[in-house]
Amino acid sequence: MYVAVKGGEAAIDNAHRLLAEARRGDPAVPELTVAQIREQMALLVDRVMAEGSLYDPDLAALALKQARGDVVEAVFLVRAYRTTLPRFGASNPVDTGAMTVARRVSATFKDLPGGQVLGPTFDYTHRLIDFALAAEGTVEPAAEAEPRADAGTCPRVTDLLAQDGLIELSPPDDGAPVGDLTREPVDYPADRALRLQALARGDEGFVLGLGYSTQRGYGRTHPFVGEIRVGEVAVAFVPEELGFPVPLGRIRLTECQMVNQFKGSGAAPPQFTRGYGLTFGQSERKAMAMALVDRALRAEELGEPVASPAQDQEFVLAHCDSLQATGFVEHLKLPHYVDFQAELELVRRLRAEFFRDSDSMQEAAE
């Protein structure tokens, strides 16, 4: 006989305790510190900051520790915290042209003012597991670069192209307040600023897949990496009562300027167009994919047919958020007894009718 079970509360408490124990793992192994995660899992921390839309390496590292290394869960912790923070204003736009670059590469020009700066990159490593890392050891210090004559000046490639009118100009800052998709529901069609916001906090895997799809013909954009730069920029804020910018600190960013072919139209001469990607921390994959998708989403504006998923802003914006996606996918594990019961009843009825009909058909045939 069935007896109604009451045990939800105790079950939840015990599950939480078990989770805490599982998170810690074998107590004989020393516990990870937040500083260790921040320093040695830096790219993971960067990803959590980017998708969590909050620049705070310590908090992101702590979230990763709490989430047992689950990126989406860590992003969730950061976002849920972020949403409770008071907003006291918007900073001045950061100037990536004045970035102190740690890395800067252009795929369109062999040399350019500021030079190609390889920086810390996996790009030309051989992906052989380094078993020496299993044993802890000290790292050979990195070589110091000879300062170039033009060190300190690192103009954006797109600015250089724009001088000759070869690439469209960035739309001028009209001073209008920029929308905030965390404070206002997105109203379609969304403008480019909102689309970039959504992509910047969008799931890296999803944005990567979409960007990739444009390279395989689903919304082709003929891209070149004008430039990727990684480095620190200063953030300044103008408090209303002071009226002048006050530096808040420096943040690390990755910026990608994609240069895309455009044959021109009746109204516009042939020139290159832009796709833009920007993320917190160092994440070239995300910044590049974002730039590809940004350009694809400009299809309508540039008079191109909108036929592929990456060009469809409702498709991209409604599905790129990892929290929304994971929430709705994973909610399927919540109980659905009553809906399933409703479907069971229907399927049973339809089956009964099916067999009744086929029986009577058979009788008629006989």
Add this chain to the structure above:
Amino acid sequence: MSAIGMLPLEGGAPEVAQVPSPVRGRDRVRDTPYPERPDPSPQPSPERERGPGASEAGEAGYNFAYLDEGTKRMIRRAILKAIAVPGYQVPFASREMPMPYGWGTGGVQVTAAILGRSDVLKVIDQGADDTTNAVSIRRFFARTSGVATTTRTTEATIIQTRHRIPETPLREGQTLVYQVPIPEPLRFLEPRETETRQLHALAEYGAMHVKLYEDISRHGHIATTYAYPVEVAGRYVMDPSPTPKFDNPKMDQSPALQLFGAGRERRIYAVPPYTSVRSLDFEDHPFRIQEFTDPCALCGAEGVYLDEMLLDDAGRRMFVCSDTDHCEGRRADGHVGTGDAV
């Protein structure tokens, strides 16, 4: 006090001037806590469970019922608009909540926005008070607001629900808050928001009728068993959330206020008390609800929605009330089911 009258007042904060908070390094600055206010209508009841933070303002460091007052005001505005235009989906700036999208963040935000200190909260999932997510959400509000909680439908002033409407008829002054996954009834016919908004604006619901008609021509029945579309106040077609269609008739002319929150999709909609809610159908194929052949095996109730329990691997099963409070109440009143498996 009527439920509508409660909205702006009961949970409403006095207009507090927004004092800029100093933000220093890692200080976790939050909005000023909700000011303590005398309970206007104390209804002492020994059977209510008090939340652990009942005597205090709720969870330390968080505002009453978690959300800051600015956010609550924004949500209340959306709710008022939703009530004014029954069945219309009002966009709102849904916040990231400390539980995942899909777990009821829309319902939680609506409840947080309307909850007042004298409210008594009931939370159900699949009709039951003791399913894990119902327990989790009830605890969340007990912890962050300290309001009284209950499992009794009759005692509750606010009932947050996922997938069911209680069997006990609701009364005036009660508010039913639904958790909604996909608020757009036309979504599976037209995936684009720009299109569906236009269809609603023009009251162009032909596609929905065609879908129901195709069901009939294919299966002989309308094959929608839950989230069955309804027309509200003769105007908007609305998704009643994934409640079984069994519950649709309870929405019609209900004395209670019905609010719907979809967090991930950022929409709020409402059915005010005593509003017509008509399930879409055809003259020759009238709307019908599910019927169960046997009564509840525990309390003997008929005409209620039942859960099917699998008892063993030989196919023995038992049908019992999905609404646990209704079932317990009946058994306390001496009703007994057969206790038999079928």
